[in-house]
Amino acid sequence: MKPPPFRYHDPKTVGEAVGLLASLENAKLLAGGQSLMPMLNMRFVLPDHIVDLNRVEGLSYIRDTQGALDIGAMTRQRDLEFSEAVRARWPIMHEALLQVGHRQTRNRGTIGGSLCHLDPAAELVSLATGYDATVTVAGPTGQREVAFAEFPVAYMTPAIEANELVVGVRFPQWAAKHGYAFVEFSRRHGDFAITSAAVLLEGDAAGKITRASVAIGGMGTVPRRAREVEQAIVGQVPAGTLFRDACESCRKLEAIDDVHAPASYRQHLAAVLSRRALEKAHARLLEAHAGGPH
């Protein structure tokens, strides 16, 4: 349970980090270390070089600008959890972060690290899917932007090259009066979700849904949107069994079997959790329109 030998690099700028990635073979980027360090300790990864991003300047920030939240890749999960802007305008992120690991891991864990590790059960990965976040990637020829829908290319594999690194992520803002809910099932508080549902809703004062995002985590090899659910509820005023019926389609989503749960159980959870999240989000939407807290 000790890391294997490696060469250690601690660049001070993004340019230096990109330069190192271009010149080194078999290098791994170290962000908050809450996933890579266990993998090193257990020797699941054997890098020849560790490029530590913790001393790179200018990668830790939370900016509430032009209807979007710009977050530096090395921003700690804890700083997002305690951000007033996040609480006020991206409240689902606050709700989700409270379920990301524990205080001790959120103090170190970063948003960029979480998105690049790309565990399909990770709360922040689900949120980025639900928000259609945009990832900014720096490489030898400058920066490029990747829509989050294009970001996962395979199980735990982001669409970034070996000589690139994620420097920031942008979460668009939803209407000031919107409904939201992040609901997950895990064995113990702070564990990765076995399955999770992240819901965002916009609507009018009468309760009619005009826009919906439903992201399901922990199901497949990559996080996904439940498009059938979204299509079934937009334009509707929820009544009767609308949510229950719409969420039945989640039972058809691709799901993995593993030691925690069989695929059929995850599909069942997806249907139940997405319904619960929709009900909670819709109640909050109505509350926001009634002028209450949201």
Place this chain on the structure above:
Amino acid sequence: MKETRKIAVTVNGKRYEEEVEVRVTLADFIRHQLGLTGTHLGCEHGVCGACTILFDDRSARSCLMLAVQADGHDILTVEGIAPSPDKLHPLQQAFHEHHGLQCGFCTPGILTTLIEFLRDNPDPSEQEVRIAISGNLCRCTGYQNIVVATLDAAKRLRAEPTQSQVNAAQRS
């Protein structure tokens, strides 16, 4: 291929300048190189919480950090919690009185976790305490007396004048 670096780190108020192998975790550095064996290692992959320390006043799992990353930073371990060798911190005193530990293996990590928690949340509910220690595994107590001790410690700390209040009283 044994790469080393020279680091300067403050642990429990004392400054150390040490040569470290770059692959050594902060936990192993604290235990083996500094000889501060109060920080315990259970799982060594970030699950049990026994190795929790305060890194620049924030709790962190020292098995998930490299010693070289601590260069220039400030660390508090369980050895640095008590105000003096013959006086326990109110949190430690409450654990002692309420039987908040049996074997004591998890205790250093739980104490450091709770130091940060009670600083941020001086008047927590029982549920909040349970969530705060959800990242620390204890196999002896069933957590019951840990929670009781923490709630009592919170009460004691609220009653105790803080250093800033003492300073203000001395000035007036």
